[in-house]
Amino acid sequence: MDQTARPFRSVLYIPASKPRALEKARTLPVDAIIFDLEDAVAVEEKPAARATLAEALAQGGYGPRMKIVRINGLDTDWGADDARAAAGMGCDAILLPKVERADQVLALADLIGDTPIWAMMETPRGMLNAAQIAAHPQLQGFVMGTNDLAKDLNTRARPDRLPVMAGLGLCLLAAKAEGIPIVDGVYNAFKDEDGLRAECDQGRDMGFDGKTLIHPAQVAIANAAFAPSEAEIDLARRQIAAFEQAGAEGQGVAVVDGRIVENLHVATARATLAKADMIARLETA
Structure with a gap:
């Protein structure tokens, strides 16, 4: 499928350390999967998770779903090894967390060759530098990290998400200016279908291409919200x-x-x- 035109309605996080979750992901009707080596994996499990993920991707079976590997930051003990390993796993893109400057994208590109890069946009500095980050030629997508952004801003949760709107808007403008996809942050209350639907509708109206998800139960709502009616x-x-x-x-x-x-x-x-x-x-x- 044309990578420049594919849908990104539903982008599901899957812990790379969980074989059962990796297996189930092969059957879910999602547009993309983020195989997570970062937040979803305990420190002591990170090297093993890398090997578990490599085996799962080598087995295949994920069909047309876009396969994105979120590595640990390059300033951690695992990031560089994650990056080199992911580049050899046959994934469609590597997702770099907490991107704040374009030179971080450049540093990752030096490690992984021509593998496409996506950026997690989740800090105030990242919001302010969104335009230069999006302009990097190897950068092919933005993922919003709204939980981390809200933490750094010291906001209170609101259904209208007013406290994070400035950051969301800056990243949307940068992504649209460069013609790259951008997916909205997660909705934490995975059993609250009405709340998820409202936030998906808000994100779609703003211009997001889809929603990152933390649970398979959220997939159908996101797919419906971000598809043409x-x-x-x-x-x-x-x-x-x-x-x-x-x-x-x-x-x-x-x-x-x-x-x-x-x-x-x-x-x-x-x-x-x-x-x-x-x-x-x-x-x-």
Whole structure:
């Protein structure tokens, strides 16, 4: 699948140290998996987790799901070894935690060759430097770390996420400017379906491509929230048809449901249909 156009509705964290979780992930309807060598793995288990993950990825069976390995930071005892090992595992990308400067991306690139890099954006300094980080030529995606960001900001949790909005917005602008995907942070109350749905809808409205998840029970809600709805697909088709008809009649704009349709609306409509088609192909692969 085209890596520049694939969907990222659901991006599930899986502990790299848990063989049963690694096995179950092969059957889950997620768009991407983050195989976690960092926060989800105890200090004493980190070298063994690296070997467990390498074996699981060598066995394969993850189908079209994007395989992202989150390593430990390069300033830790395990980061460099994680990076070299991950580059040889056949993963689709390596996720670097707590990225604050572009030179951190460069340091990882020096260790892993041309393997694509994603960045965890989770600190105030990272937010402020988001544009330069996103511009690194090997950087191909952002993952928001909203729990760490909230901790550093000393905020209180709010359903509207107002305290972290400035950081989310800076990273969204940087990602969109460089044309790379960006996925929203996790929703911690994994049994709260209404809360998750509301936060997914908020993230989708902001422009995020998907949601990072901490539990398989969250997958269906994220997949639905970040996929075009039947109503959006129908509107996209009607907008394209109306605009093409207007063009055939020598007109530069069309009207659908009482609203003007111009070139920019048609571009969005075509992107909506392309995304729906990619999701359908991913789900039948």
